[in-house]
Amino acid sequence: MAVFLRRSALYRAFNLNKSLRLSCVNISTTKKNKEVPSTTISDTGVSKPPVTAADFADTKPRYWMSYGYSETxxxxxxxxxxxxxFFGVTFMLGLGFIMMYIPDFRDLDWTEREAYLRLERREKLGLPKIDRNLVDPSRLTLPSEEELEGVEIIL
Structure with a gap:
């Protein structure tokens, strides 16, 4: 029973849509101009067609827009x-590929791997990550308290 109700509701909805479409009429409020446009062509405005092969040769390019290197x-x-x-694109792409695939001549990858290995070794031995006495304190010369009296120290 519900199927029949749904079908009839769909049928009415489609018919309602069609009846609404037919009852709407578009109205234009602009004034209709029924005159046919016309123009006159003077004989002076028409150029002579090319006759010889030299006339057909296009010596000056029409509709030329300059790239900016020469206006004339x-x-x-x-x-x-x-x-x-050509050279700009070639150099940019070529230099890009060279820079991407150049060997690691400064050993940046090696230094990073070595740092991770040393950190792991220090953690296994129970040492701090950075030693407090990395530089021997006897080799450092620090200023005395009298020399630092008037100096503002910013940490």
Missing amino acids: DYTMDRDYHHLVM
Whole structure:
């Protein structure tokens, strides 16, 4: 029974949607201009078509936008742009790959591994991570109390 109720509700919903669509009419408030636009073409505005092969040769490129290297010479502007882009991209990508895959010549990886190994060894022996007397105190020369009297010490 519920299936029939659902089907009839769906059917009514679809029909209601169609009836609402048909009852709506779009109204335009703009004034309709029924005149056909026309224009006159003068004979002076039309150029002569090319006749010889030299006329067909396009000596000056139309719609040319400069790349910024030369505002007057099309070929120089295009050639400089291609050179700069080629060498710029080549050097940047080449240097990027070289820098990423260059061997570790300063042994930064080795020093980090060695530091972790020494920390692990000191922890196993029960020693502090950093020794208080890393530098022998007899080798240090500290100023006396009289020399430090007027100096502000910031920690």
